[in-house]
Amino acid sequence: MMGDENKPKKSKSELKAERRAKQEAERAAKAAKRVDAGKKKSLPSVPANIQADNPQVVRKVTKQLEKQMVVRHADEQKKVNMVVHLHQYDRTSSITRSIGFGKQAIHPAIVQVGLKYSQGFITGSNARCIALVDALCHLIKDIKTPKDKMFKFHLESKLKQSINYVEQCRPKSISMGNAIKFLRSKLYNLPSDITEDESKDVLISALRMFVKENIELAGIAISKSVITKIRSGDNILTFGSSSVVSRLLCDAYNSGIDFTVTIVDARPKLCGVDMLEKLVHHGVKCTYLHITAISHVMPRITKVICGAHGIFSNGYVMGTVGLASVCMMANFANVPVIICCEVYKFSEHVQTDSFVKNELGDPRDVLTPHNVQHKKAVLPEMWDKDCLKALNITYDVTPPKYISMVVTELGQFPSLSVPAVLRMRSKISAY
Amino acid sequence: MDDTAVVKKFQEKLNNSNYNPGIAAIGTLLDQLKVDKAETLAELIANLKKVGEILLSTDCHAATAVSSSCDLFMRFITLAGLELQDFNRVKEILVQRGEIFLLRVLGCRQKIVDYSLPFINEGLVILIHSKSVMVLKVLENAAKANKKFSVFVTQSCPDMTGLEMEKSLNKLNIPVTSIIDAAAAYTMEKVDLVLLGAEGVVDNGGIINKIGSYQVALCAKALNKPVYVVTESFKFTKIFPLNQDEIPNRFKYKQSIMDCKKGDMSKEHPVVDYTPPHLITLLITDLGVLTPTAVTEELMNSYL
Numbered sequence: 001m002m003g004d005e006n007k008p009k010k011s012k013s014e015l016k017a018e019r020r021a022k023q024e025a026e027r028a029a030k031a032a033k034r035v036d037a038g039k040k041k042s043l044p045s046v047p048a049n050i051q052a053d054n055p056q057v058v059r060k061v062t063k064q065l066e067k068q069m070v071v072r073h074a075d076e077q078k079k080v081n082m083v084v085h086l087h088q089y090d091r092t093s094s095i096t097r098s099i100g101f102g103k104q105a106i107h108p109a110i111v112q113v114g115l116k117y118s119q120g121f122i123t124g125s126n127a128r129c130i131a132l133v134d135a136l137c138h139l140i141k142d143i144k145t146p147k148d149k150m151f152k153f154h155l156e157s158k159l160k161q162s163i164n165y166v167e168q169c170r171p172k173s174i175s176m177g178n179a180i181k182f183l184r185s186k187l188y189n190l191p192s193d194i195t196e197d198e199s200k201d202v203l204i205s206a207l208r209m210f211v212k213e214n215i216e217l218a219g220i221a222i223s224k225s226v227i228t229k230i231r232s233g234d235n236i237l238t239f240g241s242s243s244v245v246s247r248l249l250c251d252a253y254n255s256g257i258d259f260t261v262t263i264v265d266a267r268p269k270l271c272g273v274d275m276l277e278k279l280v281h282h283g284v285k286c287t288y289l290h291i292t293a294i295s296h297v298m299p300r301i302t303k304v305i306c307g308a309h310g311i312f313s314n315g316y317v318m319g320t321v322g323l324a325s326v327c328m329m330a331n332f333a334n335v336p337v338i339i340c341c342e343v344y345k346f347s348e349h350v351q352t353d354s355f356v357k358n359e360l361g362d363p364r365d366v367l368t369p370h371n372v373q374h375k376k377a378v379l380p381e382m383w384d385k386d387c388l389k390a391l392n393i394t395y396d397v398t399p400p401k402y403i404s405m406v407v408t409e410l411g412q413f414p415s416l417s418v419p420a421v422l423r424m425r426s427k428i429s430a431y
Numbered sequence: 432m433d434d435t436a437v438v439k440k441f442q443e444k445l446n447n448s449n450y451n452p453g454i455a456a457i458g459t460l461l462d463q464l465k466v467d468k469a470e471t472l473a474e475l476i477a478n479l480k481k482v483g484e485i486l487l488s489t490d491c492h493a494a495t496a497v498s499s500s501c502d503l504f505m506r507f508i509t510l511a512g513l514e515l516q517d518f519n520r521v522k523e524i525l526v527q528r529g530e531i532f533l534l535r536v537l538g539c540r541q542k543i544v545d546y547s548l549p550f551i552n553e554g555l556v557i558l559i560h561s562k563s564v565m566v567l568k569v570l571e572n573a574a575k576a577n578k579k580f581s582v583f584v585t586q587s588c589p590d591m592t593g594l595e596m597e598k599s600l601n602k603l604n605i606p607v608t609s610i611i612d613a614a615a616a617y618t619m620e621k622v623d624l625v626l627l628g629a630e631g632v633v634d635n636g637g638i639i640n641k642i643g644s645y646q647v648a649l650c651a652k653a654l655n656k657p658v659y660v661v662t663e664s665f666k667f668t669k670i671f672p673l674n675q676d677e678i679p680n681r682f683k684y685k686q687s688i689m690d691c692k693k694g695d696m697s698k699e700h701p702v703v704d705y706t707p708p709h710l711i712t713l714l715i716t717d718l719g720v721l722t723p724t725a726v727t728e729e730l731m732n733s734y735l
Binding site: 229303334336338401404405412413414416417420421424 | 634635636671673674677708723724727728731
């Protein structure tokens, strides 16, 4: 009897132990699976816009765009080897031929602004951002949410479609990207208890305020800050065209400081001519030359003041192609370099060279000679030959050691302090 | 407010505080704050600023340090919430904050000396420039810790203060040799590291120090020797010079000489020069051991 009672007890505990062991084994197996899956997901994903040489990725992107009724801009096929991974849009291929009408179509203001970007009618970081914000305000005003959808989600999908279209016209600038991020965060934080019209008002006034604070007022603040650095007798060098720099040079002239400006320009865009026009019209003493001659003038220059397209978190400055050469030459001649850049153009990304991510312009622009009257344009006619390739890169990246100071509306900083400035700005404002 | 009384108080404090002009300036401002008869906050701040100006107009040897410490003191005491109705209560708060600031600043030197000990190892040959109380304290502490090292000190024209430094180091039984300023490059190959003080630390992490520091730092960079700067945090100033020309004149020349020459300083020798941040390896301060880039962030924290 005693033996009988003992036996079931033992086998019960044995069974329990067996069951526990099984459970533990299953749990361990599950955890291992999860860890494996986690490890696989932690590989960094390369963005699609720098994988133009991967046909799988291109096909995937085309399909995604088709769903949103956006046509992918065809790539010009003759790309130089080192930039094969970047898109090089063919200017002769039309992006608006199959643009539809109806509920799913892209808003005409967006179509207009995209075309202006792709044909080069609107250039310059600030100008592009302002034009985009304008078009987005039109879009928000005209949008009509269908009865079965929420305003937030409908606008978000329309926004996605519009931004994809604009990206296919011309890749986004850092300023445009930050403006879109701002709009998205405002949209996300919209209170859900207000009407659609009120939401639209909130978004439109937020966008207008964004432009006013971050572009117009920031430009005035930067101008006031840099004027304290300009002294009588200065010979200032500037590269290309920048709205911030032309404003501050005109303001410095108005405040009576006696200085001269040397404008350095580069092909194929020749933006410096616009800058020259503005300054000469205002009365500033200017000299104009091409980038090929800067080694001759640099010993007589006292400061270099330029604008930037954007600044990365590691202090590297992205500007029009040629800016890096100007900064290097200035560093060699011991001339301080001042970069004027609004804080909204600071990017959280990191880039150390000009190849990983850049914009390729139409290569045939580079082949057209500068002086068409004297030299016949032979090379564009030879474009079909296999042995001829051209590279028209739009931006380049300058390392922080060549830059003495970055001036923003929040103050003057060395180039490596960008993350600190971003932290400071998030403490100050309600971003 | 009596100008001469203020200057006398400053001189007294200078002698008491072991020759630290920044601390002396802060002490003078605090005393002035206690006896000030202003009725409004704006008037009080204006009076204190006037005292700062008076101190700068004396021929004090460290205009940069005095200027930066006055700025930081004013900044610190007014950072509190001062919306109370009773002005006496406001003044009490200001005085309290002033005392806290002075206490914090008095403890600076010991912290710096502790942080710098690991950098001075056995058998090192150190090059120092001119006379700096902070550098002297650092070397004194290392000698007390029984570390054996030797020092080269530049004589530092025109006031030859390097020779005074040599005397002080001899008293501490540290093997020291004084060299003429022109021999800095010649001696650099024998040296393991360069130790500099600073009269002021500018926005981008560069320093303003006795004339000749830039030269020494350039030679060190050319021969790949590290340059360490030991300095208190109240010397951080908000100016951002791009080159030697942009250092404000009131830091470069003595006030008496500026009054005498009435603005034409082209024939005068400056007393300080600016060393850019790319020549400096590390700054050892009471806030910790910082790279020149971190100085900008610290300045942002104090001024915002």
